[in-house]
Amino acid sequence: MLSIDPSTKARMEKASYRDRKWHYSATKVMFWSTVFGGLILYAGFSLLSSEDSSSSSHTAVKWGGIDWEKRVKMSARPGSGSHKAVLVTGAAGFVGTHVSAALKRRGDGVVGLDVFNNYYDPSLKRARQKLLDQADVFIVEGDINDSELLKKLFDLVSFTHVMHLAAQAGVRYAMQNPSSYVHSNIAGLVSIFEACKSANPQPAIIWASSSSVYGLNTKVPFSETDRTDNPASLYAATKKAGEEIAHTYNHIYGLSITGLRFFTVYGPWGRPDMAYFFFTKNILKGKQINIYEGPDHISVARDFTYIDDIVRGCLGSLDSAEKSTGSGGKKKGPAQLRVFNLGNTSPVQVSKLVSILESLLKVEAKKNVLPMPRNGDVVYTHANISYATNEFGYKPTTDLQSGLNKFVKWYLDYYSVNGRH
Numbered sequence: 001m002l003s004i005d006p007s008t009k010a011r012m013e014k015a016s017y018r019d020r021k022w023h024y025s026a027t028k029v030m031f032w033s034t035v036f037g038g039l040i041l042y043a044g045f046s047l048l049s050s051e052d053s054s055s056s057s058h059t060a061v062k063w064g065g066i067d068w069e070k071r072v073k074m075s076a077r078p079g080s081g082s083h084k085a086v087l088v089t090g091a092a093g094f095v096g097t098h099v100s101a102a103l104k105r106r107g108d109g110v111v112g113l114d115v116f117n118n119y120y121d122p123s124l125k126r127a128r129q130k131l132l133d134q135a136d137v138f139i140v141e142g143d144i145n146d147s148e149l150l151k152k153l154f155d156l157v158s159f160t161h162v163m164h165l166a167a168q169a170g171v172r173y174a175m176q177n178p179s180s181y182v183h184s185n186i187a188g189l190v191s192i193f194e195a196c197k198s199a200n201p202q203p204a205i206i207w208a209s210s211s212s213v214y215g216l217n218t219k220v221p222f223s224e225t226d227r228t229d230n231p232a233s234l235y236a237a238t239k240k241a242g243e244e245i246a247h248t249y250n251h252i253y254g255l256s257i258t259g260l261r262f263f264t265v266y267g268p269w270g271r272p273d274m275a276y277f278f279f280t281k282n283i284l285k286g287k288q289i290n291i292y293e294g295p296d297h298i299s300v301a302r303d304f305t306y307i308d309d310i311v312r313g314c315l316g317s318l319d320s321a322e323k324s325t326g327s328g329g330k331k332k333g334p335a336q337l338r339v340f341n342l343g344n345t346s347p348v349q350v351s352k353l354v355s356i357l358e359s360l361l362k363v364e365a366k367k368n369v370l371p372m373p374r375n376g377d378v379v380y381t382h383a384n385i386s387y388a389t390n391e392f393g394y395k396p397t398t399d400l401q402s403g404l405n406k407f408v409k410w411y412l413d414y415y416s417v418n419g420r421h
């Protein structure tokens with residue numbers, strides 16, 4: 001039998017105690033590592049999932065599958081007499097919905113793309129989607145930054161044109177959420193150009209720039225050849241950057257690109273973040289409205305342009321767009337590069353806009369006149385439209401009074417049915 005002397009036993013007991021202590025410590029470390037590791041993983045996952053839900057409009061995959069592909073192809077099929085298949089981005093937006101419906105009405109194939117974000121009431125976007133659904137225009141739900149989705153769409157359909165209207169709009173909101181402008185108006189635009197340059201055949205692109213690129217210019221009316229290097233808002237700066245990026249893609253890849261500088265577009269199914277829209281809402285509710293004025297009490301004015309005129313401008317520029325010249329991602333020759341003003345050529349003071357709304361709504365507004373905050377706004381806009389008139393016969397026909405009359409009718413009708421506004 002093996003016997004152990006006392007000193008050895010004491011050493012062994014000490015060692016065993018050390019082992020037990022080490023083992024205990026190791027177990028403790030493992031235990032806490034597991035707990036902390038678990039917590040970190042949990043936090044990571046919940047962060048990811050909360051990012052997913054907050055920006056689900058940007059990242060969630062809501063596309064794919066046989067039925068989805070069938071719907072895309074059906075929607076893209078031109079009617080008899082048309083050879084155009086148009087991808088309209090921002091199709092659930094204000095201008096996008098009207099343009100998609102007009103293209104479809106005349107027989108073009110149209111596929112919409114929209115992220116349905118919540119910059120403003122998404123239920124209005126869903127209502128517009130319903131309209132387009134009834135007109136047989138399918139809106140794909142997805143982000144213009146999703147290159148896989150864009151590739152898939154171009155694999156399914158040989159789009160002849162892309163009408164790129166998706167954007168982060170609004171001049172003043174840029175101070176609250178600057179990165180959304182970079183995401184949509186710069187990264188998103190590049191993503192669209194990338195998809196178009198690689199497509200075979202390359203489509204012609206028509207996209208929404210903005211009157212805001214004229215920034216602090218004082219020479220009026222604004223002409224396309226005027227300088228546009230002093231933007232007053234980040235929104236304007238991203239649109240201006242877009243015009244420069246368009247130049248690059250045209251130059252390197254032979255993409256045919258047309259930018260449209262829209263001037264304060266208004267009308268039925270409009271954007272609730274725009275002044276004419278929320279003035280209407282607040283006047284009806286008896287709430288005060290702020291009316292900005294420029295330095296030395298000068299009136300602020302806009303070249304308000306009615307949506308039907310803008311739609312005609314969009315279709316005219318699409319029809320007069322030449323084909324892109326590149327293929328396989330390579331330029332084969334010089335391609336068309338244009339920028340047009342689409343305005344109304346008759347600026348109206350914001351105070352006049354308010355008095356028209358008062359008479360149409362038969363309610364007196366509670367007006368608060370105050371100096372224009374430094375929030376990106378400019379004092380005056382006025383479009384020279386002769387370039388668009390010469391190129392494709394653009395001629396706006398709706399004055400502010402008649403246009404607002406149509407808007408107010410729609411507004412009262414829409415919110416009497418849809419309520420909760």
Ligand SMILES: O=C(O)[C@H]1O[C@H](OP(=O)(O)OP(=O)(O)OC[C@H]2O[C@@H](n3ccc(=O)[nH]c3=O)[C@H](O)[C@@H]2O)[C@H](O)[C@@H](O)[C@H]1O
Nearest residue numbers: 169170210211212262263264274275276290291292300377
């Ligand atoms: O042409 C464009 O490219 C842009 O047009 C539009 O911008 P804007 O012309 O600034 O329109 P909008 O906000 O309706 O303000 C109208 C007037 O009301 C004044 N205004 C505004 C708010 C207010 O509380 N009080 C006020 O007086 C304000 O000072 C202004 O004079 C689009 O939103 C923008 O996305 C872009 O497309």
